[in-house]
Amino acid sequence: MVTFSPGFRGRPRSSDVRLPPGQYETYDFPVLSAGPTPRVSRDTWQFTVTTEAGTAHTWSWTDLMALPSERPTVDLHCVTKWSKFGTHWQGVSLDRLLQDVETSADYALVHSYGGYTTNLPLDDLLDGQAWIAYGYDGEDVTPEHGGPARLLVPHLYLWKSAKWVRGIQLLLEDEPGFWESAGYHDYGDPWREQRYQGD
Ligand SMILES: Nc1nc2c(c(=O)[nH]1)N[C@H]1C(S)=C(S)[C@@H](COP(=O)(O)O)O[C@H]1N2
Ligand SMILES: [Mo]
Numbered sequence: 001m002v003t004f005s006p007g008f009r010g011r012p013r014s015s016d017v018r019l020p021p022g023q024y025e026t027y028d029f030p031v032l033s034a035g036p037t038p039r040v041s042r043d044t045w046q047f048t049v050t051t052e053a054g055t056a057h058t059w060s061w062t063d064l065m066a067l068p069s070e071r072p073t074v075d076l077h078c079v080t081k082w083s084k085f086g087t088h089w090q091g092v093s094l095d096r097l098l099q100d101v102e103t104s105a106d107y108a109l110v111h112s113y114g115g116y117t118t119n120l121p122l123d124d125l126l127d128g129q130a131w132i133a134y135g136y137d138g139e140d141v142t143p144e145h146g147g148p149a150r151l152l153v154p155h156l157y158l159w160k161s162a163k164w165v166r167g168i169q170l171l172l173e174d175e176p177g178f179w180e181s182a183g184y185h186d187y188g189d190p191w192r193e194q195r196y197q198g199d
Pocket of ligand 2: 032078079080158159
């Protein structure tokens with residue numbers, strides 16, 4: 001029987017298949033960072049959504065903590081081929097953060113402290129698919145894994161889950177981020193094995 005799993009819209013797969021093509025399961029939690037780990041204090045941390053019209057919506061750490069949070073349990077899939085099942089996070093959904101943001105943008109470019117960027121369609125941040133995560137396994141997200149807060153968008157390869165997230169720029173036109181400019185796939189669906197441009 002073919003079933004449709006929630007959060008994986010329109011993609012048929014057997015409910016017992018958890019490992020995307022070309023991946024292997026790992027039990028530890030590897031750290032993959034393109035540069036040094038930025039140390040970002042919660043006192044000065046800010047998260048800013050900028051619309052295509054130039055309007056900025058900014059949240060301080062206190063603002064973020066005041067919002068209702070969710071506790072998603074998700075599988076992670078890194079393009080370097082490891083997958084980690086059943087990870088527990090706490091964070092604020094992008095649905096919540098974007099609910100009062102007026103935009104007609106179709107694309108998002110995510111910016112991190114330290115300069116990392118990654119792009120994705122705005123739709124992929126909505127409908128319970130993405131969070132600004134600050135808790136992992138009942139603890140604060142560690143600096144190595146993106147603390148104080150990282151984007152978590154687990155239905156795409158993990159390079160889309162920007163660590164040390166500082167903002168999201170809403171755009172009318174798609175703009176490639178760091179790995180996307182270096183030959184990685186623009187979208188990065190692990191179930192369609194979209195690792196590199198042309199996959
Ligand atoms: N800011 C930032 N975010 C990032 C990265 C990075 O180098 N800088 N690496 C990405 C990649 S390639 C992966 S696989 C995941 C790794 O997350 P982890 O180190 O928590 O396993 O973070 C993603 N987010
Ligand atoms: Mo990665």
